[in-house]
Amino acid sequence: MASKEEVFAGGKDIINQLAVIIRTAAIHDPGNIAVATAVDKFVGLMNPLIASQGELVLELGGEFFYINETRIRYSMEYLPNFDFIIREFRKRGLGSIVFRSALNAADMQAFLKAFIASIFSESPFEVLAEEMAGIDSLSVGKLRKVRDEKAAAGGGEDIRKAVKKSYFNAVSYTRGVINKIKSGEKVSIKKAKRVVESMVDLILEEEQLLLGMTAIKDYDEYTYHHSVNVSILCVALGQRIGLNKKALTELGLVALFHDIGKIEIPSEILNKATSFTDDEWNIMKKHPFWGVRAILRLRGLDATSISAAIVAFEHHMQYDLSGYPKTRNPLDLDFYSKIISLADQYDGMTSSRVYSRIPMPPDRALSLMMERAGTQLDPILFKFFINMIGVFPVGTLVMLDSKELGLVYQSDAMFLDRPKVLVIINSKGEKVDGYIVDLTEKDAGGKFVRTIVKTMDPNKYKINLAEYLL
Numbered sequence: 001m002a003s004k005e006e007v008f009a010g011g012k013d014i015i016n017q018l019a020v021i022i023r024t025a026a027i028h029d030p031g032n033i034a035v036a037t038a039v040d041k042f043v044g045l046m047n048p049l050i051a052s053q054g055e056l057v058l059e060l061g062g063e064f065f066y067i068n069e070t071r072i073r074y075s076m077e078y079l080p081n082f083d084f085i086i087r088e089f090r091k092r093g094l095g096s097i098v099f100r101s102a103l104n105a106a107d108m109q110a111f112l113k114a115f116i117a118s119i120f121s122e123s124p125f126e127v128l129a130e131e132m133a134g135i136d137s138l139s140v141g142k143l144r145k146v147r148d149e150k151a152a153a154g155g156g157e158d159i160r161k162a163v164k165k166s167y168f169n170a171v172s173y174t175r176g177v178i179n180k181i182k183s184g185e186k187v188s189i190k191k192a193k194r195v196v197e198s199m200v201d202l203i204l205e206e207e208q209l210l211l212g213m214t215a216i217k218d219y220d221e222y223t224y225h226h227s228v229n230v231s232i233l234c235v236a237l238g239q240r241i242g243l244n245k246k247a248l249t250e251l252g253l254v255a256l257f258h259d260i261g262k263i264e265i266p267s268e269i270l271n272k273a274t275s276f277t278d279d280e281w282n283i284m285k286k287h288p289f290w291g292v293r294a295i296l297r298l299r300g301l302d303a304t305s306i307s308a309a310i311v312a313f314e315h316h317m318q319y320d321l322s323g324y325p326k327t328r329n330p331l332d333l334d335f336y337s338k339i340i341s342l343a344d345q346y347d348g349m350t351s352s353r354v355y356s357r358i359p360m361p362p363d364r365a366l367s368l369m370m371e372r373a374g375t376q377l378d379p380i381l382f383k384f385f386i387n388m389i390g391v392f393p394v395g396t397l398v399m400l401d402s403k404e405l406g407l408v409y410q411s412d413a414m415f416l417d418r419p420k421v422l423v424i425i426n427s428k429g430e431k432v433d434g435y436i437v438d439l440t441e442k443d444a445g446g447k448f449v450r451t452i453v454k455t456m457d458p459n460k461y462k463i464n465l466a467e468y469l470l
């Protein structure tokens, strides 16, 4: 009998092959040889496992697939296929496939046909389930919405509070550390571990809520919020590419310290309202070096601090090494550096360092980053990043077809273009206290009640996001 570990090891091949057959079937006619070959390979992978396990449940939970409740580890080469299949499952509201007995190619073909056709329906899951009812060897289960279940149980508000607490705890911790280092006190990086661990736990449970907190920017406390935001964005991205908890904590920690070298930049420069002179830029560009120095001075140097020093040095170098500092010989950027530079650029563009500078709306920042993907930014990591942030990131000001104006409040994992929106200007153009509408809501006739028409620039309306999100 195959052990759990063996299922675990082969699990990624199964998920990958499922993605392959769905992709192939989507572009070829039924009965095509490429489809048939891919299906045969899938059946060949599945049957020994079904035979040994009796029944095989392949389930999507959050960002991960589980086979008989064992989480499937991703591997780098399969990432695009994993990402693809997670999205395809979500689009249909499909949560699981149960393989009850030995699989044959005909049953799998029937599943494929129903799976592909279901997307054209208003209620894809129901259509798929109905089609599969006549097939003995497999059945399908609905995607569970974890957060809704918790909210229904009355836990929604408590979770929001816990998330807020963890976020502001991290901000005040960061403020403390930075001030201590500035005043020459010895600081240990180990204490930061607890702070980051609490964020990692929350991201694994409530990714969207904590990600939503990163929409909070505060120009008075820019550096602290920026450090925490970058750390959250990195951990969330790390989770999506399958890093384990230990690596996530390390990544979160390292990210928290990426700009620590800025403590040496005179505050007249750091807080300057107008653009920098060349000399001032040259000073700004030294913060990666100063970061390395500050980190190496920390108490209790360990592997994580070394990693933090590397990232502090590399976080502005860019994927194509076109940034700074320049090194004599080209180097391979650290994996964490590539992740952090994405999060850093996004938060940097969407925040305001000083009062007078207008931050960029999130959707504009993402399209600018899209132009940089492949040159200044790692293209694969960017793909995951944009999927994570969503089509309409939290904090985006949107106009609805109801003529209401609102802020994206929480994204919906299944319908990326149908988030929850906090309406702040009603259809008559009056400013209102703020009420939340769910864009997945449909009327009696099965039509969506509200749909996003376009995104707007919040600065034109002088809207302070934090006021609404807290």
Ligand SMILES: [Fe+2]
Binding pocket: 258, 259, 287, 315, 316
């Ligand atoms: Fe920096």
Ligand SMILES: [Fe+2]
Binding pocket: 226, 258, 259, 344, 348
């Ligand atoms: Fe930064």
